[in-house]
Amino acid sequence: MAASSSGIVAGLTAAALATVGYLAHQAAQTLPAGMGRAAQTGAAPAAGTSKAPQVKRDVTALPPESGKGARVVYSLRGDRVWLVAGDEAVSRTFKVEPSAVDPAPGSYSVTSRSNAVTGSDGVPVEHVVRFADVDGVVIGFSAAVGGPSAPAPYPKVRTGGIRESRADGAAMWTFATIGRKVVVVR
Secondary structure, eight states, X not given: OHHHHHHHHHHHHHHHHHHHHHHHHHHHHTSOTTOSGGGSTTOOOOTTOOOOOOOOOOTTSOOTTSXXXXXXXXXXXXXXXXXXXXXXXXXEEEEOBOOSSOOOSEEEEOOEEEEEXXXXXXXXXXXXXXXXXXXTEEEEEEEESSSOSSOOOOTTOOOOEEEEOHHHHHHHXXXXXXXXXXXXXX
């Protein structure tokens, strides 16, 4: 009988803590600005309170450190590209397959373009837009013609082709003319 009594007490205690945590969270949501946890810099949450849900960053949102004006923005961590007009409007954003060699974060310009060539990995590509060189490896955006968008894994070949879909490659080709700024962010 003692074992079942302690189980009941433990269950009631857990339920009470959960209720207190829920009520504390609800109360924190209705506090006026300037009060509550934000005003208690460095204070640890009280025992039994729950954490408010974390707001997730929109992965398609333009990175804030990506410069100004008409530009192509390439996120190394997100493997994503944004085509940004002069009025800061994003005309298109899309995922890419990264190259084997990454450019350093910074500002570049489109230096050359090719309508159709064979990539350094042997894959026929189109709409090639080049903007950087890292230790002799030319870095640029391209779309594979009639095949996979990702370069074949050649461990001894250092490639600089950042692959995009054919539709995204066509949009890049139209937008990223010679001299267009390309901003690379982490």
